[in-house]
Amino acid sequence: MNIRQRRRLLFAAALSSAVLLAASACSTSAGSASSSANASDSLVVGMSLPLSGAVADVAKAGYQGYQQWAADVNASGGLLGKQVSLDVLDDGFDENAVVANYNKLISQDKVPLLLGTFSSLLNAPASAVAERQNMLYVEPSGGNSDLFTRGFTKLFLAQPATTDALPDRFVQYITALPASERPMTAAYVTQDDPSAAPAVDIFRQKFEALGIRTVYNQTYSPTTATFDPIASAVAQSAPQMIIQGAVTDDGVQFVRSLEKLNYNPKFFFQTQAPADPAFPAAVGGSNSDGIFTAVGWSPNAKYAGNADFVTGYTQKFGEAPSEDAANSYTAGQVLEAAVKAVGSLDQTALANWLHANTVQTIVGPLKWDATGVPDGTLLLGQLQGNVLQITLPEEAATTTTVISPKPAWQQ
Amino acid sequence: MKRALLRGSAKRSSRLLALLIGVLALAAYPVLSDNLYVQNMLILTFILAIGASGWNIMGGYAGYISLGSSLFTGLGAYTAGILVADFGVPPFIGCLVGGVTAGVAAALLSLVTRRTRGMYFVIVTFAALQLFGLIARNWKSVTGGSSGLAMPLPMWNIAYQDWPFYYSLLVVLLAAIAVSVLIRRSKLGTGLFAIKDDEDKASGIGINAAAYKMIAFVLGSIFIGVAGGIYAYYISFITPAGMFDIVASVLMVLAALLGGRGTIWGPVLGAFIIEPLSELTTTSFGGPNAGSFRLLFFAGILVLVVLFLPKGLIPSISEALHNTARMGALRIARGSSSSGASARTQVAGERGASAMAGDALKVSGLTKSFGGVKAVNDVSLRVGAGSVTGLIGPNGSGKTTLFNLIDGTVTPKAGTVALAGTSIERASRARRAHAGLARTYQLPRLFDSLSVIENVVAPERRFSLTRLFLPRMSGDERDQALDVLAQFGLAGFADISPSDLSYGQRKLVELAQILSLDPVLVMLDEPAAGISPALTERLTAIIRNLNGQGIAILLVEHDLAFIAELCDNVFVMADGEVVAEGTVAELTGNAVVVDAYLGEPAALGIGKVKS
Incomplete structure (x- = not known):
């Protein structure tokens, strides 16, 4: 066989395997299409989620939250007399893909209802597509306040508050302390992320107004790998309180660096990281004790339906729901309430109803201003015995105990 | 011949017709169909095609691979975003200004990368992309930092769908293609292809490579910048991660490589394959599992292109189509080439004649060391106007290095070079060529x-x-x-x-x-080495003829019969120094020369010298 023949053979082999690949992909798509049935007896709700790519693990919980909501709605008789089915697309955490996907859902699949996606990065362009095409858009995340400055009338955030309200409860807690027990000095460190940095800045302004001196203030890049330099700079400035805008792994890394230096602030608040069920084990022993955080949802909160959601979800998926799962479940609840109250799929009527009414959800009662910003506040949580307890507000609190000051690190 | 021309023009007009139909179909689509999904797909395809075509001017024509194309997307987007958000400029005007920003940035980047080639250019463009991403992230007061910039929603009625985005991008794409065509057909294009093949050689024939590359880079970037602005307005939200995106850069490169790098339609074809295919895998296959299918598809395409179509689709296909035709043409060419061997070349312009008096070349004290080796040591020589001067010496005696010093390929440590009385030792290679210095290799x-x-x-x-x-x-x-x-x-x-x-x-x-x-001096580096006696004869006639027109010639050659036949005066180099000067007859009697060069007089071919 000469070289040319061999190359031709190789080419044929590669081509046929490519064709086979495409064929198998087609057959798979046929399978999944029937599961997300487009039949006339079902009401299709469309959404695009970052199921592959950088935030795939977080998005999986969000997807399961939506599935749990659809199962619950269908168990109670569906919407407008029809069973709900989900038309789910994957955008790979890509802005172009999310725009393409929502365009496809609206103009090609012609879904009658939409639900939102995850992250401000994706919700910003996706909500613009929906708004332009006059579709109601209830988003489970995307709390960046810039999203609500564009005069949209059909955008609603299904969380108790945007990130601007994240500091409220902890500031309330510190303010209520007797002056002698309040911290005198504070250090602020935050990841450069839209869900953390603006909130930490608000913290600083409010605490400075309260007379707490800022001794350290630093923003670090999302790609920061080692936190020892930042931690030792913080320790050098000897703050009595540390506020960290901790989005993911950086929360644990920073705590571990402080443990190494054995630096113990009296008060320690981290924005998102401590809400992760894996956080206490990652920082080790009982070192998570006394760390504060803000959460939009707690599995222990006493709001109607919350306990059922936690049980149902855990049974169905074999794991406890995360806050992302709860957020998408909440988004489903908001959509469901509007459709049931209005009794039609008129998008403008649905949006008008949401602007005028309060919806009871697993994160508490939600109502929105004209821009779609919820007017609630988040919950203040504290890790106690490796369990995240809610300490504020009183009506949602799961404990009356507050650990203060934070116990010293155990080596 | 005439029939071939007719066939060519028929082919051209059918190609034009196809182009016209394509453009009309694209222009008509949004009016005929209200499918916003397809409209969106075409919008994203146009953006990718503009990016790939813009990249192709530098990457395809000039051979400079940039991984930083998203830099211009980002600059266009942020310029438009800031102008719209802070200064109330109409969005589409902002996009045009974004193109200008991108062009200015490309000009500055060309200055920085003036001396970088190959892999280093790839790295510098990649670093520039990262750098600008960092600036956008940290210059919060202007760019909004990681929180991004929100663009206003389009103000036109929803009945017009996304037409303004669609048509403005279609116009930008057509403009980018038109400019690609014009460049390819212009002297700029010739120069860029020459730079891709052999940049040093291109400089040696007077092509100002730095200027060519800057113009190519700027022209390509302007379109990417304008498209970036429109893209930002379309996506409605600008973030550093989304705009200064390395993946988008790589997709532009992939589109150009797939369709055919350096061709006009290759990047466009690549974009029209990649973007719809990406959509197809995202939305039609697998639903929630689409991500995995997309990865498989793109990996598969990449493997197929690299293995079977390394030049891209268009060159591979047209090569296959033209192979037979070309073989025929070659046979015809071979048949007619033996005629017309006369060497009455009339090429010298006014310069050759005007340089008749004085020295064509005067070199004094030229010195160059490589490490501890003095390759050329204090060499001085003169080539009289209108003379044929020889330069001989054993291998490694510094002849080619001397040529490289004279034409500017290598910078001397000391010494001066004057061409027809004008000092040129500080001039760039291109300037020396403009002054009338020419060489062969x-x-x-x-x-x-x-x-x-x-x-x-x-x-x-x-x-x-x-x-x-x-x-x-x-x-x-x-x-x-x-x-x-x-x-x-x-x-x-x-x-x-x-x-x-x-x-x-x-x-x-x-x-x-x-x-x-139109040279004053031609330097020939072993012109007769390895060629047939018949060609050597033709070469001799050509050189005589050139000399007859007043062009001075400096000739390096080992064939002493050839030297003896042509040269009035000969310099001998050994170990980086000129050891003797004279006619061949004089030199054959010079013991130093004989010793340095050959070791025995017989080899000088004395018998032939007087022929």
Whole structure:
């Protein structure tokens, strides 16, 4: 066989395997299409989620939250007399893909209802597509306040508050302390992320107004790998309180660096990281004790339906729901309430109803201003015995105990 | 011949018709269908096609691979975003200004990368992309930092769907293609292809490579910048991660490689394959599992392209189509090439005649060391105007290094070089070529991306901006070049690639090429080495003829019979120094020369010298 023949053979082999690949992909798509049935007896709700790519693990919980909501709605008789089915697309955490996907859902699949996606990065362009095409858009995340400055009338955030309200409860807690027990000095460190940095800045302004001196203030890049330099700079400035805008792994890394230096602030608040069920084990022993955080949802909160959601979800998926799962479940609840109250799929009527009414959800009662910003506040949580307890507000609190000051690190 | 021309014009008009139908179909689509999903897909395809076409001007034509194209997307987007958000400028005006910003940034980046080539250019462009991403992230007061910038929603009625985005991008794409075509057909394009093939050689024939590259980079970037602005307005939200995106950069490169790098339609075709395919995998296959399918698809495409279509789709297909036709043409060319061997070349312009008096070249005290080796040590020599001067010496005696010092390839440690009385030792290579200095190489260096005749027309006698945008080859230029080729016996090979020529023919083409510089001095590096006796004879006649027109010649050669026949005066180099000067007859009696060069007098071929 000469070289040319061999190359031709190789080419044929590669081509046929490519064709086979495409064929198998087609057959798979046929399978999944029937599961997300487009039949006339079902009401299709469309959404695009970052199921592959950088935030795939977080998005999986969000997807399961939506599935749990659809199962619950269908168990109670569906919407407008029809069973709900989900038309789910994957955008790979890509802005172009999310725009393409929502365009496809609206103009090609012609879904009658939409639900939102995850992250401000994706919700910003996706909500613009929906708004332009006059579709109601209830988003489970995307709390960046810039999203609500564009005069949209059909955008609603299904969380108790945007990130601007994240500091409220902890500031309330510190303010209520007797002056002698309040911290005198504070250090602020935050990841450069839209869900953390603006909130930490608000913290600083409010605490400075309260007379707490800022001794350290630093923003670090999302790609920061080692936190020892930042931690030792913080320790050098000897703050009595540390506020960290901790989005993911950086929360644990920073705590571990402080443990190494054995630096113990009296008060320690981290924005998102401590809400992760894996956080206490990652920082080790009982070192998570006394760390504060803000959460939009707690599995222990006493709001109607919350306990059922936690049980149902855990049974169905074999794991406890995360806050992302709860957020998408909440988004489903908001959509469901509007459709049931209005009794039609008129998008403008649905949006008008949401602007005028309060919806009871697993994160508490939600109502929105004209821009779609919820007017609630988040919950203040504290890790106690490796369990995240809610300490504020009183009506949602799961404990009356507050650990203060934070116990010293155990080596 | 006439029939071939007719066939060519028929092919051209059918191609034009296809183009027209394509454009009309794209223009009509949004009006005929209200499918916003397809409209969106086409919008994203246009953006990718603009990016790939813009990249192609630098990456395809000039061979400079940039991974930083998203830099211009980002600059266009942020310029438009800031103008719209902070200054209330209408969005589409902001997009045009974004194109200007991108163009200015490309000009600055070309200055920075003036001396970087190959892998280093890739790295610098990648680093620039990261740098600007960091600036956008940290210059919060202007860019909004990681929180991003929100653009206003389009103000037109929803009945018009996304038409303004769609049509503005279609116009930008057509403009980008038109500019690609114009560049390819202009002298700028010839220069860029020459730079891709052999940048040093291009400088040696007077092509100001830095200026060519800057213009190419700027022109490509402007379109990417405008498209970036429109993209930002369309996506409605600008973040550093989304705009200064390395994946988007790589997709532009992939589209150009898939369709055919350096071709006009390749990048466009690549974009029209990649973007819809990406959509297809995202939305039609697998639903929630689409991500995995997309990865498989793109990996598969990449593997297939690299293995089977390394040149891209368009070149591979057209090669397959034209292979048979070209073999026929070659046979015809070979048949006619033996005629016209007369060497009555008339190429020298006014310069050759005017330089008749004084020295054509005067070198004094030229010195260059490589590490501890003094390759050229205090060399002084003169080439009289209108003379043929020889330079001989054993291998490694510094002859080629001396050529490199004279033409500026290598910078001397000390010494001066004057061409026709003008000092040139500080001038760039291109400037020296403009002054009338021309050389050939031991192994001929031609531009294989250009045809033989384009190689001959490629040299540039002076740099002028307006000249760059003239057609590749005017009718006069073609006639003149054909004339020169005919006199060299190469007329039948005018329109084929030099890679199809024999070694000796390539040497002749290189000589024909440098004559286009209207040289004062021609330096020939072993012109007779490795060529047939018949060609050597033809070469001798050509050199005599050039000399007869007043062109001075400096000749390095080992064939002493050849030297003796042509040269009035000969310099001998050994160990980096000039050890003797005189006629061949004088030198053969010089013991120092004989010892340094050959060791025994017989080898000098004394018997032949007087022939």
